[in-house]
Amino acid sequence: MFFSRQRPGFERALRILLAAATCVSILITVSIIASVLFEALRFFKLVPLTDFLFGLKWSPQTALTADQGGSSGAFGAIPVFLGTFMITAIAMLVAIPAGLMSAIYISEYSGPRARGIIKPGLEILAGIPSVVYGYFAATAFAPFLQHLGAGIGLTVASESAFAAGAIMGIMIIPFVTSLSDDVMNAVPNSLRAGSLALGATRSETVKKVVIPAALPGIMGAALLAVSRGIGETMIVVMAAGLAANLTLNPFSSVTAVTAQIVTLLTGDQEFNSSKTLAAFALGFTLFLMTLALNVAALAIVKKYREQYE
């Protein structure tokens, strides 16, 4: 094999094959958009877009029969989106401070030995499947929270936004940590040395020099974390509930976009019913939201990386 001749024809064919394989990834994106958009458009023929975007009532189960149709106003997605945003907000309140502080500790304080223990530990946390987090949230954390709430006279639903959000936040910690660790490592050491030489303490250096310098990257990491939270499925399906309540109380049961998609599409139903099409409409909005966040985040991170290279 090592003494083989060049075979231009074969090589050209192989090269075209490689290029074709590369185009598959584009094809995947296009077909995600096309298939989901196509079904979503069919849904919006049944239910007006304004009803979907601004309706305050979500109860797709009642609109099952044909004569009820979608125009009964049961496909108002506001409660569903509100639930997603609330759960994600709770998750971010846990994940961003904890993830950022861990990253600061790893990159600015810990020695190589501590780093060698902490990083793999966080990787283990990142490698646990989300269904396991969901199981923990639903069977251990939510009952514990309910018990705790009863103790101080607070009504906590057995499935609550807080239970799902807090556990999701912990799941996202390693994600935030590794992204922000990367961006903080990219900050040139000369900046740190300059600050320390002027007599600043380590924490002052971190707060006044490293973080401002790494801020775009950290923002990018935060946006990616939000996108991750919005798209997370198993934890919300198992721990947040399915009742589309229009509420801001984190201890009541809320639902989320992903949880609704799962409920609408599992079970045996007609593919063309407004119920399944509604799942695609939700999926399409979910895709648009996460795509916007990802594009923005990746652009920020990329621009920032070039700045110090």
Next chain:
Amino acid sequence: MNKHPLIIDKNTAAGALLKKREAKELRFRIYGILAITLAFGFLGLLLSSVAAKGYTAFLETRIKLPITISAEATSADDYFRPVQESLKKHFPEIKERAEILSMYALVSHDAEIQLKKMAEADPSIIGKPMEIWFKASSEADMYYKGRTSARLNDNQIKWLMALKKQGRVQKFFSTGFFTHGDSRMAERSGILSSLTGSIFTIICCMLAAFPLGLMTAVYLEEFARKNWFSEILEVNINNLAAVPSIMFGLLGLAVYINFFGLPRSSALVGGLTLALLILPIIVITTRNSLRAVPQSIRDAAVALGASKMQATLHHTIPLAMPGIMTGTILGVSRAMGETAPLLMIGMVAFIADVPRNIFSPATALPVQIFLWSNSPEAGFAERASAAIMVLLIFLVMINSLAIFLRKKFEVKWA
């Protein structure tokens, strides 16, 4: 212990300020430690909670009863009758019908299947008295394992304890958990069908994702010219890596099942769906390891007369292989734990039989965990925890393999 070369009197204004700044420094450091402790504490809590709930699923309670399979039972095809007769004989004082029924509920209906199999394998045992260990029902099993949530009434507890005194109740290692598929009976359900489904799914997934990912990465890294098109490809792949996994499920449903008409719930569709999900992971890690191969290797090959393609196939790819394998294995471990996309394509049905091939209806281990943890029965919750343990052990093995390969074959370029 003085960190500052200038000795500052703590009583002056500057000293007080320094003290305050040092306190701040300490606090900041403690926040960092707290954040890491939160993550690690949670990890410990999660693992210990799963282990504490799940380890009992590897044991099962069995009850030994004297049995005679009567000819009437075989002719009526009612193999639970011998168990009922035996229990009735054992507790002759119980007369009331409801009580008798609750006594029967101590023994699992698995006994029926067990006896039928025995009688069919060896008809000569019909009519002979025997002593046989039967599986206890899920509720009796839960009680015997010390679960407070077990729903046994006082009489049932009394009878179970009476049997225990005679040495007729004992815990055994549960092989059934590994050799049975899912079942409506918690005590009879196991992970074999879902584990097989997972393995089929992963095989399909890798057969699709690995060649595609490798080719994409090689093209982008070695052949593509830097222009707007390669830029788009690059952005697109990075974005695909961040698309929520549930979207791939929607795609699988709309394209594979509705458009191409592939069999719903099958491992094939599951594998192809997960392949889309891990494709970006494989592409990104493969590109990184290709990039790590020094340019001098390629130059040397080309200088000796190899074509660009030969240099890539004979030198760059083999040298990057350890990194590529590691990335692929990490992709496998990601696919192994993924649940949401599989729910979309119908791999969530009740599957009792072990799937025969990639076209038959299947479910996967994480989906099985989801299904069991949704069940209100304590027996299933225990099984969900045990299945999580099995899944995590698999993931640890896969990741250890990745680390091992990386350590063993990694090429360090000076």
